[in-house]
Amino acid sequence: MTRTSYFRNGAFAALLIVLLFSASAAAAAAPDPILSWTVEDTLNVTVIESAALSPDGAWVAYTARYPVMTENRNEYVSTIRLAKVDGTTDRQLFDDGCSRMSPGWSPDGTSLAYISFETGAPNVFVARPDGTGATQVTDAGTGVLRFGWSPDGGEMAYLAFAPPSPEECRAIAGGDDPIVIGSSNMVVRLWVTDVPNDHGTVSGARLLTPENCSVRSWDWAPDGRFIAFTHSLSPDERYGYNYSVSRVDTMTGEIAPLLPGSRVAYEELGYSPDGKWIAVRAIHPLYFVDILKLPADGGEPVPVASSLDGAALLTGLRWSADSEHLYLPTSRGTGVAITELSTDGAAPRYLFSYGCIGSFGMNANRSHFAYIAEDSLVPQEVYVTPVDAFSPVQVTHCNAALPLERLGSTEVIRWNSTGGLEIEGILTLPANYTPGERYPLIVEIHGGPYCQFYRHFIGGMTWPICPAGTFSSQGYAVLRPNIRGSTGYGAEFTRANYRDWGGGDYGDAMAGVDHLVTEGVADPERLAILGQSYGGYMTAWAVTQTDRFDAAVMIDGISDLVSLDGTHDIIFDLHDNFGAYCWEDPAIYISRSPVYHVGNVTTPTLILHGENDLRVPVGQAWEFYDALWKRGVPVEMVIYPRAGHFPGEPRQQLDLFNREIAWCEEYVR
Numbered sequence: 001m002t003r004t005s006y007f008r009n010g011a012f013a014a015l016l017i018v019l020l021f022s023a024s025a026a027a028a029a030a031p032d033p034i035l036s037w038t039v040e041d042t043l044n045v046t047v048i049e050s051a052a053l054s055p056d057g058a059w060v061a062y063t064a065r066y067p068v069m070t071e072n073r074n075e076y077v078s079t080i081r082l083a084k085v086d087g088t089t090d091r092q093l094f095d096d097g098c099s100r101m102s103p104g105w106s107p108d109g110t111s112l113a114y115i116s117f118e119t120g121a122p123n124v125f126v127a128r129p130d131g132t133g134a135t136q137v138t139d140a141g142t143g144v145l146r147f148g149w150s151p152d153g154g155e156m157a158y159l160a161f162a163p164p165s166p167e168e169c170r171a172i173a174g175g176d177d178p179i180v181i182g183s184s185n186m187v188v189r190l191w192v193t194d195v196p197n198d199h200g201t202v203s204g205a206r207l208l209t210p211e212n213c214s215v216r217s218w219d220w221a222p223d224g225r226f227i228a229f230t231h232s233l234s235p236d237e238r239y240g241y242n243y244s245v246s247r248v249d250t251m252t253g254e255i256a257p258l259l260p261g262s263r264v265a266y267e268e269l270g271y272s273p274d275g276k277w278i279a280v281r282a283i284h285p286l287y288f289v290d291i292l293k294l295p296a297d298g299g300e301p302v303p304v305a306s307s308l309d310g311a312a313l314l315t316g317l318r319w320s321a322d323s324e325h326l327y328l329p330t331s332r333g334t335g336v337a338i339t340e341l342s343t344d345g346a347a348p349r350y351l352f353s354y355g356c357i358g359s360f361g362m363n364a365n366r367s368h369f370a371y372i373a374e375d376s377l378v379p380q381e382v383y384v385t386p387v388d389a390f391s392p393v394q395v396t397h398c399n400a401a402l403p404l405e406r407l408g409s410t411e412v413i414r415w416n417s418t419g420g421l422e423i424e425g426i427l428t429l430p431a432n433y434t435p436g437e438r439y440p441l442i443v444e445i446h447g448g449p450y451c452q453f454y455r456h457f458i459g460g461m462t463w464p465i466c467p468a469g470t471f472s473s474q475g476y477a478v479l480r481p482n483i484r485g486s487t488g489y490g491a492e493f494t495r496a497n498y499r500d501w502g503g504g505d506y507g508d509a510m511a512g513v514d515h516l517v518t519e520g521v522a523d524p525e526r527l528a529i530l531g532q533s534y535g536g537y538m539t540a541w542a543v544t545q546t547d548r549f550d551a552a553v554m555i556d557g558i559s560d561l562v563s564l565d566g567t568h569d570i571i572f573d574l575h576d577n578f579g580a581y582c583w584e585d586p587a588i589y590i591s592r593s594p595v596y597h598v599g600n601v602t603t604p605t606l607i608l609h610g611e612n613d614l615r616v617p618v619g620q621a622w623e624f625y626d627a628l629w630k631r632g633v634p635v636e637m638v639i640y641p642r643a644g645h646f647p648g649e650p651r652q653q654l655d656l657f658n659r660e661i662a663w664c665e666e667y668v669r
Contacts, residue, residue: 036406036470036473036474037403037406037407037431037459037469037470037472037473038470039467039470039654039657039658039661040654041402041403041459041469041470042459042460042461042464042467042469042470042657043067043461043650043653043654044066044067045379045380045399045402045457045459045460045461046064046065046066046379046380046398046399047064047065047066047380047460047461047462048062048063048064048065048358048359048372048380048381048382048396048398049062049063049064049065049078049101049102049358049359050062050063050101050102050103050359050372051063051359051361051370051371051372051382052103052104052105052361052370053085053105053361053362053363053368053369053370053384054105054109054129054363055105055107055108055109055363055364055365056109056363056364057085057363057365057367057368057384058084058085059082059083059084059085059129060082060083060084060085060370060382060384060395060396061080061081061082061103061104061105061112061114061129062080062081062083062103062372062382062396063078063079063080063081063100063101063102063103064078064079064081064398065077065078065079066079067650068097068650069650069651074649074650074651075649075650076099076648076650077097077098077099078099078100078101079092079093079094079095079099079100080092080093080094080100080101080103080112080114080131081093081396082129082130082131083382083395083396084395085384085393085395086393087393087394087395087396087397090395090396090397093112093127093130093131094131096118098116098117098118099116099117100114100115100116100117100118100125101114101115102114102115102146102147104147104148104149105149105364106126106149106153106195107149107151107152107153107364108153109129109364110128110129111126111127111128111129111153111195112126112127112128112129113125113126113137113147113149113156114127115144115147116134119136121140121141121142121143121144122143122144123136123137123138123139123140123143123144124136124137124138124144124147124156124158125137126195126196135196137156137193137195137196138156138158138160138191138193138205139205140158140160140163140191140205141163142160142161142162142163143160143161144158144159144160145158145159145160145161145188146158146159146217147159148218148219148220149195149220150192150220150224151220151221151222151223151224152224153195154194154195155192155193155194155195155224155250156192156193156194156195157190157191157192157208157218157220157227158190158191158192158193159188159189159190159191159215159218160188160189160191161186161187161188161189162186162187162188162189162211186214187211187212187213187214188214188215188216189207189208189209189211189213189214189215190207190208190209190215190218190227190229190248191205191206191207191208192205192206192208192227192250193205193206206253208227208248208250208253209229209231209248209255210255213231213232214231214232215229215230215231216229216230216231216232216243216265216266216267217229217230217266217267217268217269218230218269219269219270219271219278220271221271221275221296222271222273222274222275223275224250225249225250225251226247226248226249226250226296227247227248227250228245228246228247228258228269228271228278228296229245229246229247229248229269230243230244230245230266230267230268230269230280231243231244231245231246242261242262242263242265243261243264243265243266243267244257244259244260244261244266245257245258245259245266245269245278245280245294246258247296247298256298257298258278258294258298259280259294259301263284263285263572264282264283264284265282265283265284266280266281266282266283267281267282267283267315268280268281268315268317269281269294269317270317270318270319271296271319272293272296272319272323273319273321273322273323273366274323275296276295276296276323277293277294277295277296277323277343278293278294278295278296279291279292279293279294279304279317279319279326280292280293280294280301281317281328285572285576286450286494286495286498286576286577287310287450287487287494288307288308288309288491288494289305289307289308289309290303290305290306290307290308291303291304291305291308291317291326291328291341292304293326293343302343303345304326304341304342304343304345305341305348307491308330309330309331309487309488309489309490309491309494310330310331310450310452310486310487310488310494314328314329314330314331314336314357315329315360316328316329316359316360316361318360318361318362318366319366320340320366320387321365321366321367323343324342324343324344325340325341325342325343326340326341326343327339327340327341327351327362327369327387328341328360329357329360330348331452331454331487331488332350332353332488333412333424333482333488333489334355334412334424334426334452334453334454334455334482334488335353335354335355335356335454335455336353336354336355336356336357336454337350337351337352337353338350338351338352338353338357338360338369338371339351351390352385352390352392354373354374354375354455355373355374355375355376355378355454355455355456355457356373356374356375356454356455356456356462357371357372357373358371358372358373358374358380358462359371359372360372362387366387367386367387367388368384368385368386368387369384369385369386369387370382370383370384370395371383371384371385374455374456374457374460374462375455375457376410376411376426376428376455376456376457376458377404377407377409377410377457377458378457379398379399379402379457379459379460380398380399380457380460380462381394381395381396381397381398381399382394382395382396383395402459404459405431406431406469406473407428407431407458407459407469407472407473408428408429408430408431408433408458408472408473408477409428409429409433410426410427410428410429410455410458411426411427411429412424412425412426412427412455413425413426413427413515415511415512415514415515416511417484417504417507417508417511417512418504418507418508418511419496419504421484421493421496421504421508423481423482423483423484423508423511423512424481424482424489425453425479425480425481425482425512426453426455426479426480427477427478427479427480427516427521428458428468428471428472428477428478428479428480429472429477429521430472430473430474430475430476430477431472431473431475432475433477436520438520438521438522438523439475439476439477439521439522439523439526440475440476440477440522440523440526440527440528440664440668440669441476441477441478441479441513441516441521441522441523441526441527441528442466442468442471442476442477442478442479442528442529442530442664443479443481443509443512443513443527443528443529443530443549444465444466444468444478444479444480444529444530444531444535445481445483445509445529445530445531445534445535445538445539446480446482446486446531446534446535447465447531447532447533447534447535447536448485448486448487448533448534448535449483449485449486449497449501449505449534449577450485450486450487450494451486451487451534452482452486452487452488452489453480453481453482453486458472458478461653464646464653465530465531465532465535465555465646466478466480466530466660467657467660467661468480470657470661471661471664474661474665476664476668477516477521477522479512479513479516479522481508481509481512483497483504483505483506483508483509483538484496484497484504484505484508485497485501485505498577498578498579499577499578499579499588501537501541501561501577501578501592502537502538502541502545502592502594505538506538506541506542506545509529509538509542510542510546510548513527513548524548525550526550526668526669527548527549527550527668528549528550528551528552528553528664528667528668529542529543529549529551529552529553530552530553530554530555530660531553531554531555531557532555532556532557532646533555533556533557533558533615533616533645534558535555535557536554536555536556536557536558536616537557537558537559537594539552539553539554539555539557540552540554540557540558540559540594540595540605540624541592541594541597543594543600543601543602543603543605544594544597544598544600544601545597545600547602547603549603550603550604550667550668551603551604551605551606551663551664551666551667551668552603552604552605552606553605553606553608553659553660553663553664554605554606554607554608554621554624555608555609555646555656556608556609556610556613556615556616556621556645556646557607557609557616557620557621557624558594558616558620559593559594559595559620559621559623559624559627560593560594560595560596560620560623561574561578561582561589561590561592561593562582562586562589562590562593563619563620563623564616564617564620565581565582565589566582567617567619568614568615568616568617569614569615570615574589578592594624595623595624595627598624598627598628598631599631601628601631601633602633603633604633604634604635604663604666604667605624605628605633605634605635605636606635606636606637606638606659606660606663607621607624607625607635607636607637607638608621608637608638608640608656608659608660609621609637609638609639609640610639610640610643610644610645610646610647611639611640611641611642611643612642612643612644613643613644613645614644614645615644615645616645618639621637621639622637625637634667636663638655638656638659640652640655640656
C-alpha cells in the first residue's frame with residue numbers, strides 16, 4: 001500500500017485524528033517540564049540594580065537593566081522606572097535607549113536625580129518625577145561614580161576620578177606616558193555643586209578633598225555644614241585595608257581627621273539623625289565586619305557590633321529615626337537578614353530575611369524600608385515594608401511572566417564532613433526530576449573564599465557564573481556547597497581553611513558529592529566541577545586530586561599561588577590567607593598550587609579567562625593550559641578581550657555560558 005492510500009483510508013484517518021487529539025490533550029493537561037530554559041532566557045531576566053523610596057513613602061524609583069545586542073551594540077542598558085508602592089502604577093521615565101541609573105529623591109520629593117550617559121561620560125541630571133524638565137547638574141569629564149543630595153536640597157555632593165592635568169594630556173598625546181606605579185592617577189575626589197535653580201543655571205563645582213586623597217564613601221551631616229568621608233591613605237588601591245575617616249567643612253574647606261588609618265577598610269558611613277554620631281562599617285582582613293559609632297566632632301569610637309560574618313559584600317547601613325538603632329543586611333547561612341543593632345550593645349535582632357536582599361534603603365522619615373529581594377525560584381522584585389512591623393508589599397512585577405515551571409526545584413541540604421563539620425549547600429534538581437533516578441551532577445564552587453552561595457534566583461543574572469536554570473532544564477542536578485571558609489556561618493567556620501586551601505574545603509565539596517550519590521540523586525559516572533576565581537582555583541585543585549570528575553570548567557581561576565602573590569591587585573590577600581608571603585613560606589604556596597600537581601590530571605578541562613583581569617591575571621590561565629596541553633590532557637582555553645574578572649558584555653556572557661554547557665554535554669553526558 002502506498003503512503004497516499006493510507007490517508008485515503010477513512011478508518012486510518014479517523015484513528016490518526018483521535019491519536020493526535022489525545023496527544024494534544026495530554027500535553028495540554030500535563031505540560032512537559034523539560035521545555036528549555038535557555039541561556040538567552042537567563043540574560044533576559046530583568047535585573048533590578050537600585051531602588052529609592054520617595055520621602056513620603058508613596059513611590060519607588062528603581063533601575064532595571066536589560067541587554068542590548070544589535071549590529072552596533074553589545075551592552076547592558078539601565079533604565080529608570082517609577083512605581084507606586086501599592087503596585088497600581090509602574091512606568092519607564094525615559095525611552096531613548098540611553099542608560100540612566102541610581103535614582104535619588106530630593107529631600108522635598110519634588111525632584112529626582114540620576115546618573116545619565118546621554119552626554120558620554122556619566123553625569124548627574126535632575127528631573128521632575130515624571131521625567132520632564134531634565135537638567136544637567138555635573139560636568140565631570142571622567143564621569144560621576146556616586147552622588148548625594150544635601151539635606152536642604154540646594155547642593156549635590158559627588159565622587160569622580162581626578163581629571164588629567166593639561167601637562168598630562170600633552171604628555172599622553174606625545175607618547176610620553178610611562179605609568180608610575182603608586183602614583184595618584186586613579187584618585188577619587190569629592191566635589192560639591194549647586195543644584196540648578198529655576199533658570200537652569202549652576203555655579204562651578206568645588207573640590208573638597210586634597211589631590212592625593214582617594215575617597216571611598218561619604219555622608220552629609222543633618223545640618224549640611226559638614227561631610228564625613230572615608231579615604232585611602234595611599235592613592236594606589238592595591239594596598240587595600242588602609243583607610244581613614246575625616247570630616248570636611250563645606251563652607252571653609254577645612255578638613256579634620258576623625259579616625260586614623262590602620263589595616264582596616266572603612267567602607268561605609270552615615271550620620272545619625274540627631275547629628276551626634278557617625279556609624280562606620282569597618283572591614284578587616286578575612287572580611288569580618290565591625291560596626292562602630294564615632295562621635296561626630298571626634299573622639300574614641302564606640303563598638304556597636306564586632307566580627308559580623310559575611311556582611312562585607314552587603315551594603316546598606318541605616319539609622320533609626322530616634323538615633324538609637326542601626327539597620328543593615330547580614331549573612332545567615334544561604335540567606336540575608338535585615339538586622340537591627342542597638343547602639344547600647346544589646347544583642348542583634350533579625351527583623352526579616354530572604355534568599356538574597358540587594359539594594360536596601362529607607363525613606364526620609366525612616367518609617368519604611370525599600371529593598372530588592374529574590375529567592376531560588378523567585379526572581380528579583382522591589383518590596384516595601386514598615387520598619388516597626390514586617391508587612392511587605394511587592395511593588396514591582398518586572399519578572400512576573402517568566403516560565404518558572406521550566407526550572408527544577410531547589411532546596412537547602414546539609415551533610416557531614418571531616419572534623420565533624422556540618423556543611424550546607426543549595427541543590428537544584430533537574431526540571432524533569434523523578435525520584436529514584438540518577439542524574440548528571442554539576443558541582444559549582446563559589447569565589448572568595450570569603451563569600452557564600454545565597455539563594456539567588458537560579459534562572460537569573462545576579463550570580464552569573466553557572467547557568468543553573470539552563471543546566472536544570474537540560475536534566476542536570478546542580479550543587480552549590482558553602483564549604484569551610486565561606487561566610488555566613490560564624491567566624492570559626494570562615495577561618496577553618498586558613499593555611500588550608502585545597503584541604504578541608506576540598507573535602508567538604510567531595511563529601512557533598514558522596515552525599516548525593518548515597519541519596520540516589522547523582523550518577524557517580526557523570527560528574528562535573530566548575531567555579532570562578534577561588535572557585536576556579538578549587539576546580540583546578542580538584543582535578544589534580546581526583547579523576548572522579550568527567551569535566552571541569554575553570555573560570556578566572558588560580559593555578560599558581562607563587563606567581564599570583566606577585567601579580568594580582570590585592571597584595572595582602574594571600575598573606576592574610578596563608579600567614580606568610582611566598583618568599584617567607586614557599587613550601588605551602590607550592591604544595592597548594594594546582595600547577596605543581598598537574599601530572600595527576602586526566603579530566604578534560606575548559607579554561608575561560610578575562611584578558612584584563614587584575615584580580616587573577618590571565619597568566620594563571622596560561623600556566624594551567626600550557627601544562628595540560630603539554631601532557632595531552634583534553635583542554636581548551638578561551639580569553640575574552642576587554643573583560644576583567646568576569647565578562648561584562650552580554651555576547652561574551654552568552655558565549656561563556658554556552659561553552660560551559662557544551663563542555664559538560666560533550667564529556668559528562
